[in-house]
Amino acid sequence: MALLHGSDRARPKPGVLCKILGSQAVLLELESETYFGLNETGTRLWALLMTAPSIREAVDTMLSEYDVAPAELERDAAALIDELIDRGLLRVERA
């Protein structure tokens, strides 16, 4: 949850490629050739993370787009971000 506060930014790890297929996406880590599929909301979050000035602002934009309780969305977003970090697909740049 700490990731969702402050002005930390998320960026793909070097060697990670993304292909968006409609509302879904696939992330590929080149070195290990492992790939990870994202569903519609995961794809939207990934797209926002790549463009928003911070993780917090990406999540705020998600909150404005989805009719969902803030706590629930923040919990799911944090879980996905953690998983992407664990899988070597995402890194966080401290502000």
Next chain:
Amino acid sequence: MTEPWTDERVARTVLGRLASAGAGDEVRGAPPGFSVEDRAGLAAWLIGHDLAGLGFRVAREADPPLADLLAGAALGAAAGNLSHFETLSRIEERLAKERIPFVLLKGAAIAGSAYRESSDRSMSDIDLWVRPEDMPGAVAVARDAGLRQVAGLPDRPPELQRHSGGELVFRHLRRDHGIVELHYSAFQGWWVRRAAEADAESLWERSVPMGPGRHARRLSPEDAILHTAFHLVVNQLRQAPLRGLMDLGVLSRAYRIDWEAVADRARAWRLATAVWTALETADRLVGLPGCAPALARLRPGAPRRAALRGLVPRRALLAGRDVPARVRRHLLMLALVDRPRDVARLVGRTLWPEPWWLDARYGRRVSRFGHLFGLMRRGEV
């Protein structure tokens, strides 16, 4: 794998719709025959024919439950393409720096130009055609890009590959994708050298840039049709034949094809029967708009058409079954030769090759009798 329909016309409707979408047509609702009851069967069939990516994109609009069944395979194929294109990008950058021209062939070229989305078309490797005099430089570039050359098959040593217009294969040390093949020619193999006279040089001259600012070139649309057709039949319509036939369907829809030029070149290169076989099969299974006059000009006589129908059964292609026996495949390759005297030359030189061919093939002095005996011992005669 079996086809999920009982009627070839339904298959044509579905495949034609996929080809139109592949070429960039808007997907509007489900086509007749697309939403079949057995979605799992249809999904398995599309995946088995390496058409999951294209099927997934169309199904997202036309049949979401089918898209769900295809999603895993489509995402996997897209990931594979990402890896291939990343390798291509690194090789292309280095080839540009070394001023080595090349023409991208087959899947990577067609996926990156004719298909609306490159992820529509899966690929198993990247095929680059370089001039023979540039091959040493291209090999150095591939190694510099972190690729290692793969030892060829015992019956295809590098020297023989050079003579046959074949390829050198490179791959990453650890990655499964990003395999690169450096081709000496667009037309590879002994069949085309013995039985036809394909003018690869003219293909090179007509090639066009892949896109603005790109160093890579691709074949002109007409030549891409000819090359795809040739490649399909010279591989006896094995190795994902429906994907190759789909390529023909997409190319014919994505570009304004000069079918007269296609027929002229196929006839001049003595590839009329081979090209007709591929185009006629594609027209029946996928639909090739506007190709009828070319088919009429390339059509072989009735006896040969009957033989080819037996040797290239469309139901077997739809069901994903190869042309079965080796003998039948040999018969197909003979039936595809335009001129009877080229059949004699093909058979004669296969059994009794030139001394330089024997040197290149075996890397040591082997007599023609020794070669013939080897063929017989391996059951290849």
